[in-house]
Amino acid sequence: MNAKRRKPANPAKKPGKVKKATTLARAMIGRVIMGRNAGGLRRVAITGMGTVNALGRDVPSTFEAMREGRCGIGPLEFRDVDRLAIHIGGQVKGWNPEEYFNRQQIVLYDKFTQFTLLAARQAVEQAGLIFEGELGLRAGVILGTAAGGVNTWDENYRTVYEEGKNRVHPFVVPKLMNNAAASHVSMEYGLLGPSFTVATACASSNHAMGLAFNMVRSGAAVVMLTGGSESMLCFGGVKAWEGLRVMSKDACRPFSATRNGMVQGEGAGVFVFEDWEHAVARGADILAEVVGFSMSSDAQDIVMPSAIGAERAITGAMLDAHMNPEEVGYINAHGTGTAANDKTECSAVAHAFGPHADRLMISSTKSMHGHLIGGTGAVEMLACIMALRDGIIAPTIGYEEPDPECALDIVPNEAREAQVSAVLSNAFAFGGLNAVIALRKV
Template identity: 85%
Template sequence: MRGKRRVVITGAGTINALGHDVAQTFAAFREGRCGISQLDFCDVGRLAIKIGAQVHNWNPESYFNRQQISLYDKFTQFTLLAAAQAVEQSGLIFDGDLGLRSGVVLGTAAGGVNTWDENYRTVYEEQKNRVHPFVVPKLMNNAAASHVSMEYGLHGPSFSVATACASSNHAMGLAYQMISSGAASVMLTGGSESMLCFGGVKAWEGLRVMSKDACRPFSANRNGMVQGEGAGIFVFEEYEHARLRGADILAEVAGFAMSSDAQDIVMPSALGAERAILGAMLSAGMNPDQIGYINAHGTGTAANDKTECAAVAHAFGSHADRLMISSTKSMHGHLIGGTGAVELLACIMALREGVIAPTIGFEEYDPECALDVVPNTAREARVHAVLSNAFAFGGLNAVLALRKV
């Protein structure tokens, strides 16, 4: 039986409220810049929640022709832009045999929400009896993955994952496992979400977990999450394949674990989260004292933050005091199914550049979140291994372990 193969990241791309590429996003992380602003779309005045981490200055006509736009929901547009950046950085050309051994697995919680919203409006509000013939191909969750596979000629395993807020981490974990097992040599992976429209925000309002003013993870006066939108796409590659072609390696994906709380559809479990954290370190062959930083799920809700801190504290024991943990959702918002992908960028920045992205908006110490949450200001620190947490509604947990190469 073939041994486990090493997996590395050789390309990264993004668009989110902080920037339209990785460099802009890194700069925002360093500055502790907030991408949350007043929402700008149809009927926002009817919403109780009027803030979000929206991608501004987005002009799809700059990237796609009219025919493509008729096929691409906004979440697919974001994906294709981020994928183009990642593939360009990797230097890969997927011709011949490589295309047959490469695939794509992406996370999204809801797929084409803007398409749903626009066409419900057409049918119910405007009383029209016809919708565009491409509505189904635009709104289906696998649309982005399928268009990426077609754009680059990826004939290997290709599909999408929908596990609410853990979708991207599950997708990237599966991509890691496919390369590690030998099922693929290269995988494009990550995730995207774009549900900042009237229906998308109105649905989340019903849960009563949304903040009306700011996202303040781990702060005692936190009052809820803030939605965001965007995409993060990465090129995962088998290490020897990358080394032999002289690729610039951003980081190694060293381990992955997932667990299910099997307990409650919305309330998180510290035990379930802890099992995923410990499992990721076991998968990577790492001890708690080797992890320097965790990018937290850190939604800014009372339930998530204290549960996650309890899970981390118990998993790391005496090493928890020397651990840095931050939530970049305070800057780019909660991208739901795409959130883990954008947050992986903070992990790469920590490993490559020695800069820990902060938890901004922190105002009051909370004894139930008694960890070093890197409050408000980015920090220079040398770390060699990191974790990225994602804990979803439905009790689905997914944690990635990365190390410096």
């Protein structure tokens, strides 16, 4: 992102433009109401995508790594890492914010916001949109993150408790708040419509994208920037996860009998969800169509997943998409590499798909980029789009030994060429919160 920040196209902030903005807003509301009543639900296109993660700092490099089955997990590099029991993660190595932002911006941007803004820039540039006038009023942003500015928390706890200082920077709260990334994206592009942040642990991004999908589908917005980000790879962030005793010390091996836990990652994924007719009218390149979304709650346990709750979300997404199980060719699994998740998810998929489960491909790209917690569904959506557009199924790497309780086609170790027309992306979070998104090939 250029160091010089583009001034948002916000007519409401300019002298003499208030009346015009109000008129546009009233016209927008009138059209939305008429569209809902007369036109029913709208189709939703994906017209842009961007990412920063351990596999690459853009979509092409991430796709290349997924095709090659490359592992982005390696030794962690940050202060006091030697005091941790866990020394590996899917870290964005060599990250230098000065390459993308000026000094004044860095004061305001935690790393999770930095990742988001870079990914958003890529997505908007690919979509070819300029949010001026009425489009700015009819566009918004919904992003997911589990914890927001964890690096800022970590640094300032050190300042107060370790260094004994009594003052912190006045922008600490705006920097660490969960909605910081969404707010900065809205300001960067002049998005004046629905804008907020979703925090539902590991399902945050899928919930955010599902809500953005419904915003566009209902006519409440024409364009939504959506996805999620996370950056917990600092001393405090990893130490907190160590306490759960679910972390692997050597590798993420989802669905393998030799798996021994999850591995944290960091990064962001951002997409442009756009009204189909609006995208077609301007000649946009449509990457995929979002066709269904479902969410459910286990209402059972704060950390242990439920196969029944997961199955309801999977089935619900297909019902919402008017999709038969036989149409689905690939599922990007939640696939954390923990015994609790992997067995539960395989059971849920087997029950949801019945006999078709044996012909279904399912893989976990967390084996390559790590578990991005609140941002994980956004990066994993890229694997779904790659499957639909390029006919390449990203593999589950690190697979060593079959597990009888995970007896599905998990595309082990090597990417596979296969033509699929419909895919699902699963996300199942602590708290028993499940969110599944369905996509179709264009």
